[in-house]
Amino acid sequence: RAEAEGVDTFFTRQREWLDAFWERSDVRIGGHDDLQQATRWCLFQLAQAAARADGLGVPAKGVSGSGYSGHYFWDTEIYVLPFLAYTTPQWARNALRMRYLMLPAARRRARQLNEAGVLFPWRTINGEEASAYYAAGTAQYHINADVSFALAKYVRATGDTEFLYREGVDIAVETARMWASLGFWRETELDSERSFHIHGVTGPDEYTTVVNDNLFTNVMARFNLRFAAHTLRDMALDAPEDYRLMVDRLGLGEHEVEAWEAAAEAMNIPFSDAFGIHPQDAVFLEKEVWDLENTSPDQRPLLLHFHPLVIYRYQVLKQADVVLALFLQGNHFTAEEKLADFEYYDPLTTGDSTLSAVVQAILAAEVGYQDLALRYFLDSIYVDLGDLHHNAADGVHVASAGGVWTALVSGFGGMRDHFGELSFDPRLPADWPELSFTLHWQGTRLQVTIARDRMWFAAGPGQSVSFSVRGAQYVIDPEQELMIPLADQGPVIPGRPSIRQFADVTRDDGSLLSASVPVVTTSIPIVGSPETFESVPDQLPQAADPMS
Template sequence: MDTLDPDADPLDRMRYPVDPWELRETEPPVADARTAETLFAVGNGYLGIRGTSPEGHDATSPGSYVNGFHETYPIHHAEEAYGFARVGQEMIPVPDATVMRLYVGDEPLHLPVADLEAYERRLDLRSGILTRTVVWRTPSKVRVRVVSRRMVSFTRPHLAVMELEVTPLDGDLGLTVVSTVVNRIDAQTALAEDEAGDASLATPLQAELESHPAGPVPDPRKSSKLGAHVLVSTHLGSEGTCTSLGYRAAASGMTLAVGVDHDVTADGPISQYHEESPDAATREFRTRARSGSTLRVVKYAAYHTSRSSASSELAQRCRRTIHDARDVGVDGLVAEQRAWCEGFWARSDVEIAGRPELQQAVRFNIFHVAQAAMCSAGHGIPAKGLTGNGYSGHYFWDGEVYVLPFFSYTTPEVSRSALRFRCTMLPAARRRAHEINMSGALFPWRTINGHEASANYAQGTAQYHIDADIAYALMLYVRTTGDRDFLTRDAIDMLVETARMWADLGFFRTDGQDAFHIHGVTGPDEYTTVVDDNLYTNIMARGNLRDAVAAVRGLRRDRPEQYARMVKRVVLKPDEVALWEHAADAMAIPYDEQLQVHPQDDRFLTKEVWDLPHTSASDFPLLLHYHPLVIYRFQVIKQTDVVLAEFLHSGEFTAEEKARDFHYYEPLTTGDSSLSAVAQAIMAAEIGHDAEAVGHFRELLFVDLADTHHNTDDGIHIASAGGVWSALVYGFGGLRDDPAGGGVRLEPRLPAAWEGLTFRITVQGTRVRVELTHGRIALSVEEGPGTRIEVCGTSYDVSPDSPVVISPQPRERLGEMPTLDDIVGQVRADGTVITPRLPSRSAHH
């Protein structure tokens, strides 16, 4: 990860000017074109389109994606073992409908070599519309203004609209627009197969293998490569001017159809030509345009997918989607989109007073979270959204921990939909638990279709905490919305089965008193794997068990008929709930009396400390330069397990414990995970380290805009984007909502250098506006009847007629953060002295 200068703006403001409501680009991307395609992607949670140019020629990484549409492939393990994951899943690009090539006479607009008198590209965060405007001086020395717009509808999940306006500026011109939908994935596969047959291309790889015996290090964050033809053509049809293509994924059997149609206007006659084949459909529009007049081509594209329906039936759905859209017209669709976005920002906006450069980045991140999830009903939230196929389009735990809190407080129906999707995965999770000799249910570490897709069990299946993460997100949603019906009707089975898993995974050991231990697990910190009594896992498991106990007993008390149905459905035994309660109460929570910190696991503090200050910058991230066994031998952290646990279950730790743990683990944390800065920013703010909190917040804020982890080209980091909201609202806003804390609480920690912070949270149907300035906290109801919120230790009733204004006592602000030097020299419980060191060599040295 690149380290940001705290006093410098990480963006080139000549290229990306500050604008609080837009991401605007003033010159075409060259060296970082793939990254720019990610930043300017548009989507809605069902359909996503990377920010490629409409000409298509210069797209470095084209991609249109439909959430959940994937191919499968066998996972080949060099050495087999029982229970290993068998079938991999890969989100695959769907046919690309964005291509609209322009010819002036016979001269094509090709952006990398075009003579451009003007260029601007804008992603308008108030409308979700991507607009590019260029003035092109053609090789014939005539100028043409070309405006392209692209929108993926938030109100019509299956619809994308592209628009091209071409205006001659220096005389009458012959114009041609070639609009295409093309199955790129199989064209790219064929090209790759051709290149693989060229023996000369093997030479660089062979040289690399000889110079570096461990071989080139594949980046595990990137997608896998499918080595065969993927989409089998099953439909090709036209109805009027609407053309549709249908496919079946060769191995997964999923079906897909895409349909396209056009509206074309000009001040003169328009001639048309069309051609279709199984992997492409083209329509060509020609006209003679007068100087100052505009040729306007509007392209409607619809996508539908299924696990069972024939592609011909999906093609009919596409035609209906397009027919309805054309009835409304492009102007009506834009009006719908703007109205939707206005409502979204009314619920979701977070405002930093007097800091427009931060404001722009905040809204950029929040908007991409919306694009990843808003229309995702029936699916999960991919780690990179639909902006690229990084992480293969898989769903992980971070959706529940870093993304759903934002939606639970702003657009709770999205959280409900995501959690409902987890409910549909429960049968597969039960089978997976049985497969690895467990009771209950174990949700997959990474998946698209509900089956485990991680081939690395130490960093995958061993992360049992995903069960508790899902339960945590579920109960947060229930607490913030009051939606007990969803819990008792749909989600209670998940709580029961995850509690069963913990009760079976752990065991009691008596040493004066009962203690419940959980061994052989991996926490979120993937630089330490398969350990005993991982603090994060044990804390989250305890919460999961207690939530299950409370939910089952509450259902028995309040809804006995539904309780009886649940008991029959999950075959709940009379003594199970008491066992869960005993396990939760007896949960082993490690604590080191000598160092006065909570160990990350029961052996973590016995390891040598990695000397991070003396680690070469070229050796980060460590996972790409050191063998895992080397990393596992050290106290070194990819992301902060202990600090994250103490944030999520804040009420279970004292302020002193949180401060001591934060001071110990902060110098050991590499920042190699884009997620780590979320908890670091929140806890630094709570403890009182202003500069450290703002520094970690900036790390989150510019993960993608500044490409600090060098993999934004594979897609937006959706969880860290959600973490931006968490850092602002949980961190500087001081929101806490864990059960042990007694409900929604605010303890604001506004940074000294900020003028003010405003955000909204919706609590059980009431949207509250929170305005923070130095020495003043104001609460007002924007929508709903009112609610009760605790602020700085006192509860207040806030209603539409009774806003609340508070003048809190000033909070203590701490000085400089402890460093590794403050850890070095401390004596462990066994009498050994903590001394930092480095491995003898890295991949670079």
């Protein structure tokens, strides 16, 4: 074929394909050629990884290396799908179809774990769970909510109710059923109101496993239950025939929707009055604090130097957990809560996962730690180009590349789409003169440009787009432009949070918060070697308590 049509024909087609990709996907950073090049490198990796996702998904390493053996994780839904939904919606739909095709295997997995509905695997290549360690893998039930969240984001961005009502609804219903089955009701003697709880789960943070009422899991499960109920109520009105077919296909019970709504409304969202923050789980704040500020760099990452049981005893995070919930479900938290939570958890977060820096960048920018936000962004954008985790040879971190786009658009661009309402609250870094990106919102291409003192919007053909900028409502008509002045780039807090800010806080049992570093007697990679035992001193030193 190449001989018949000529090689130049294929070069031309490839050039046209790439030109179209950059037109709808490029993010432009003014005055920083190095960051511009690195950003485009990340976007190109996403194009390679996601262009042929129909029924196949987006592997954690894309097509760039053998890391993770070609498996894919929940990273796709949380870190890659937003980029696809807002730039190339068809690719997002293709990736979601992979989860739809996975439903039979997910139903079997739910039955194996004694639950109703479906349970999507933590790690898979064919729909079956491939994780060998249940505590940090299968116990991450939040994956169900992550998939539904990605589905909802796609539908909001595109208005594609056809896909939702024909295929996506099965995902929404079956994931909601799992939460209704997994959770349980509890009523205390002091409070006659019942609350809904979820026990025995692991959140995104793999340094804390199998806990009760993980905040991220509960918040996302609540979203999942509400999304499923809302979808079915809309569907019954807007597409009654599709609704009837769905009821027959899934055997929807008469009172299931009401049960989901009740569970969502009563979902237990833990909060500590003593600390003024949301605990990561029911007992997280009872543990001792791992003093990361005084942890030697040669003991990082922790998982290569300490047994999991050592790590699990401490308040220490592999990656953002509560902070990720603050971003994904930010409309359910106040600005004061976000700041307090970020200031507590940021000093406890190791960043040992490449999924963490992008989320920390977004929340740091939102709450005002703008220099810190830029520092986290640089960590994420150069994670592979700079081989910051010393594993780039295994392949590109595709989820981190997707997170780079989100950090630019949602972090520094301040874009949110809670409740399907587009909003902006920019946080341009101090030495960035301009940031520009394109969004596809329900069929209309919207060009957004942010400068120090203003924002510009330019709409392509399609329909009018409603949005808000810092609470003020605007509408832009097709093929029109709009300029909005900005008074500033949001609050600015210097430095970075320290866990020592909480040195005087007492737990519910009256004990003071303290921080220490576990004494190292060995490192996991050399357990059993003669050198290990020769290096252990006769008398082990006591761990310091630098917060006292």
